[in-house]
Amino acid sequence: MAVLPKTTEQVSRILAWCHRNAVKVVPRGSGTSLSGGALPLADAVLLGLGKFKRILDIDYEDRLVVVQPGVTNLAITQAVQDRGFYYAPDPSSQIACSIGGNVAENSGGVHCLKYGLTTNNVIGCEIVLMDGEVLRIGGRHLDPAGLDLLGVIVGSEGLLGVVTEVTVRILPTPETARALLIGFSTVAGAGQCVADVIAAGIIPAGMEMMDRKATPSESR
Ligand SMILES: Cc1cc2nc3c(=O)[nH]c(=O)nc-3n(C[C@H](O)[C@H](O)[C@H](O)COP(=O)(O)OP(=O)(O)OC[C@H]3O[C@@H](n4cnc5c(N)ncnc54)[C@H](O)[C@@H]3O)c2cc1C
Incomplete structure (x- = not known):
């Protein structure tokens, strides 16, 4: 019910x-x-x-x-x-x-x-x-x-x-926002980049990682 x-x-x-x-x-x-x-x-x-x-x-x-x-x-x-x-x-x-x-x-x-x-x-x-x-x-x-x-x-x-x-x-709402799309050859490399960004004291408003399976083939 x-x-x-x-x-x-x-x-x-x-x-x-x-x-x-x-x-x-x-x-x-x-x-x-x-x-x-x-x-x-x-x-x-x-x-x-x-x-x-x-x-x-x-x-x-x-x-x-x-x-x-x-x-x-x-x-x-x-x-x-x-x-x-x-x-x-x-x-x-x-x-x-x-x-x-x-x-x-x-x-x-x-x-x-x-x-x-x-x-x-x-x-x-x-x-x-x-x-x-x-x-x-x-x-x-x-x-x-x-x-x-x-x-x-x-x-x-x-x-x-x-x-x-x-x-x-x-x-x-932040006064400005810039989006960056960066390609990496390995998931580990992308993960290391996230760690390096945070270690440098930069906290981006957002971060998202998409692996090959999550991206459509046309965009590769
Ligand atoms: C395409 C897609 C993308 C998504 N992306 C994300 C994401 O990026 N991050 C993320 O965290 N989740 C994500 N989700 C999961 C989902 O959307 C969230 O968990 C969302 O908070 C569920 O909200 P709902 O209203 O649909 O809740 P429902 O699915 O209706 O309920 C979820 C739970 O909350 C309980 N509930 C609902 N309303 C109440 C209430 N008023 N009081 C008490 N309990 C209540 C229900 O009993 C159930 O246990 C995604 C889902 C889909 C389908």
């Missing part, structure tokens, strides 16, 4: 009912996870977050955006780019994957070399625990006092609860 709640209250009631009746629940964002964590099970409820699609707040002064979990990763950047900001973690699936899925998977992308993974860019969330209890963790500022519970939730693959709201930091 699939359910598509629209509010945190509905998520809470669904989880509480399932908990009382020992029914498994599989949360689902956009279903792009390569590890298959959002695949439905025959004896479980599939809880889709597709209706949690709203950007709730954009705060340029404090450089943060509050979103519902079904908002796509790319939509965050699209919402703030006119004002010269962007959201740094950029999985290649960013056009489709949801921020809730990114939190559950601690997703990364090319920019994470410099700006960190999802865990380094999420500062708060609302989560409904499996028994229906609603918790707010973190908030609108970095490093709140106490245990790093946000660090436990980010990357927990939907096992601890359902994330129903996420607060992310946004960064100013």
